[in-house]
Amino acid sequence: MRLSGAIKGLAVLGSTGSIGENTLEVVRRNPGGFRVISLCAGNNTELLRRQAEEFSPRFVSVQSAEAAGALRKGMTVPVEVGFGAEGAARAATCEGVDMVVSAISGASGLLPTMAAVRAGKDIALANKETMVLAGPLVMAEAVKKGVRILPVDSEHSAIFQSLAGHRRQDVKRLILTASGGPFLNTRVEDLASVTPSEALNHPKWKMGRKISIDSATLMNKGLEVIEASFLFGVPAEKISVVIHPQSVVHSMVEYTDGSIVAQMSRPDMKGPIAYALGYPERLDAGAEALGFERLNLEFSEPDGARFPCLSLAYAALRAGGTMPAVLNAADEVAVEMFLEGRIRFTSIFSVISEVLERHNPGGIASIEDVLEADRWAREAARSSVSGLSA
Numbered sequence: 597m598r599l600s601g602a603i604k605g606l607a608v609l610g611s612t613g614s615i616g617e618n619t620l621e622v623v624r625r626n627p628g629g630f631r632v633i634s635l636c637a638g639n640n641t642e643l644l645r646r647q648a649e650e651f652s653p654r655f656v657s658v659q660s661a662e663a664a665g666a667l668r669k670g671m672t673v674p675v676e677v678g679f680g681a682e683g684a685a686r687a688a689t690c691e692g693v694d695m696v697v698s699a700i701s702g703a704s705g706l707l708p709t710m711a712a713v714r715a716g717k718d719i720a721l722a723n724k725e726t727m728v729l730a731g732p733l734v735m736a737e738a739v740k741k742g743v744r745i746l747p748v749d750s751e752h753s754a755i756f757q758s759l760a761g762h763r764r765q766d767v768k769r770l771i772l773t774a775s776g777g778p779f780l781n782t783r784v785e786d787l788a789s790v791t792p793s794e795a796l797n798h799p800k801w802k803m804g805r806k807i808s809i810d811s812a813t814l815m816n817k818g819l820e821v822i823e824a825s826f827l828f829g830v831p832a833e834k835i836s837v838v839i840h841p842q843s844v845v846h847s848m849v850e851y852t853d854g855s856i857v858a859q860m861s862r863p864d865m866k867g868p869i870a871y872a873l874g875y876p877e878r879l880d881a882g883a884e885a886l887g888f889e890r891l892n893l894e895f896s897e898p899d900g901a902r903f904p905c906l907s908l909a910y911a912a913l914r915a916g917g918t919m920p921a922v923l924n925a926a927d928e929v930a931v932e933m934f935l936e937g938r939i940r941f942t943s944i945f946s947v948i949s950e951v952l953e954r955h956n957p958g959g960i961a962s963i964e965d966v967l968e969a970d971r972w973a974r975e976a977a978r979s980s981v982s983g984l985s986a
């Protein structure tokens with residue numbers, strides 16, 4: 597299907613990841629709609645090379661000088677190759693880019709996304725860390741530059757769609773759904789001994805490693821509560837989380853008259869990606885239709901004992917300032933340590949909780965304040981981990 601408007605120039609940051617690959621699949625399905633101007637990845641030079649050969653971008657970037665060297669050697673098409681933070685920012689701000697798909701994982705997504713906003717590029721935002729770390733700064737800059745931030749995270753896409761055509765003052769509550777992950781029915785006393793491969797085995801979504809572990813602890817939902825708060829300007833007390841194992845209702849908005857508007861589809865990230873890419877037009881997302889023949893939808897309250905990380909995220913949001921950035925950094929370190937087999941699954945919570953307790957939140961007047969809090973929290977999380985293993 598062709599877009600009705602002009603061809604949209606795209607930068608895909610994190611193109612070799614789960615969201616990046618799904619984005620390029622949506623681009624393939626909509627020939628004539630998009631032109632890929634730049635791609636940015638970490639270390640998977642083999643996949644990036646194939647993507648560059650297929651989409652002929654003008655500029656590609658990787659994480660390190662070594663990766664850039666390896667990429668240049670194998671490349672069969674003429675393309676400029678950059679690397680590091682500078683390369684990522686350049687990919688995000690290339691001339692001809694109308695929209696940046698922000699899908700690098702973790703806090704590394706913040707600077708290129710902010711660079712894109714400053715350069716006046718619309719954002720299709722998958723990198724929730726951008727909002728968690730610096731939501732107020734990014735939103736203010738977006739308003740200043742007249743930039744649209746379109747959510748790719750399925751819950752936020754659902755809320756965005758459920759808000760359309762309604763007045764903000766009529767919103768009573770945002771309700772985020774959570775599948776509950778692989779341990780929804782595991783005995784709480786067994787959680788301490790679950791392995792990384794069990795935790796990575798998400799029942800509904802195929803995602804990168806970090807977000808998969810966050811989905812098992814429900815920290816992903818916590819980060820999404822913070823993301824929703826900044827993205828939609830709704831305070832913590834008006835955002836609820838409900839467990840919905842089928843992942844068909846992607847989230848909801850409750851209005852003051854008691855009406856609830858929800859968005860439903862099969863769990864497939866190509867849907868929200870296509871919606872952000874084509875907005876306000878609906879594209880061919882290649883997603884299978886939702887059948888109602890055997891649809892059985894369940895909802896329940898999240899169990900605080902099973903998922904204690906969720907309340908940490910609410911606490912960080914309420915504290916505000918640097919606290920959400922500290923939560924995110926401590927979580928990134930703890931998840932990495934768990935994946936390396938250095939701490940237990942249940943220690944992810946203890947590490948983050950200890951780091952939050954030690955932090956005195958300050959304001960975030962600039963991105964530098966955020967980066968400083970991020971650095972402090974990583975150090976604090978590492979020292980908390982050494983305390984655990986000592």
Ligand code: NDP
Nearest residue numbers: 610612613614615637638639640700701704722723803804
């Ligand atoms: P993946 O781990 O699958 O992919 C991450 C991508 O980022 C890869 O292309 C990786 O490159 C690249 N990358 C990592 N670090 C850097 C860096 N320092 N510089 C440049 N590129 C880097 O993650 P996902 O696709 O699952 O998630 C991406 C983002 O989207 C996350 O913020 C996540 O929370 C969010 N999201 C993901 C969803 C999903 O369904 N997957 C759903 C909603 C949100 P390489 O592999 O080449 O090293």
Ligand code: MG
Nearest residue numbers: 749750751820
């Ligand atoms: Mg999500």
